[in-house]
Amino acid sequence: MTKMIFINLPVKDLTASMKFYQALGFENNPQFTDDTAACMVWSEAIHVMLLTHDKWRHFTQRPIPDSTHSEVMLALSLDHKEKVDLMTNTAAECGGVADINAPQDHGVMYGRAFTDLDGHVWEVMWMDPAAFASEAK
Known part of the structure; x- marks a missing residue:
């Protein structure tokens, strides 16, 4: 299996962030996208997970800077x-x-x-x- 990296980023506006990353050349993977998170693919190995602030808090209680x-x-x-x-x-x-x-x-x-x-x-x-x-x- 190919080693991969998933970069998780908290975002204020999921829809706007998806459009931003698509404009830069990332492609959305709908398999890992819903109304709380979006998987934006840069390459086979690099994926950026855009997470709403509520979704982010499922993974950590550390404050979002x-x-x-x-x-x-x-x-x-x-x-x-x-x-x-x-x-x-x-x-x-x-x-x-x-x-x-x-x-x-x-x-x-x-x-x-x-x-x-x-x-x-x-x-x-x-x-x-x-x-x-x-x-x-």
């Missing part, structure tokens, strides 16, 4: 530098906040960061595979 706090930054790799800009700009157009951290351009690596509707921090990045191919030998 407001959007001024940051506990983790979730990073996704993309296969083209231009897709980093596209995803970040799309996030901003759909209600998120682009470039909460300074964009990083190191020539062979490029990344930008945004927050979703609930302030969850995402970094999207691209690495030139040719630049690292010689190091792998």
Whole structure:
């Protein structure tokens, strides 16, 4: 069986969050979606579970931080530098906040960061595979 990661995120508005993630290229898996949670699929191995605050409290009684706090930054790799800009700009157009951290351009690596509707921090990045191919030998 393929190893997978399920990232669980508390969201204020499940429908709006689903639309936000769909605009970024995630696909909804209706098998694990109802009126309290939505499974948004990035790849075969990466799934984001959007949970209403009531559903979140079934898993932990720890408080949900407001959007001024940051506990983790979730990073996704993309296969083209231009897709980093596209995803970040799309996030901003759909209600998120682009470039909460300074964009990083190191020539062979490029990344930008945004927050979703609930302030969850995402970094999207691209690495030139040719630049690292010689190091792998």
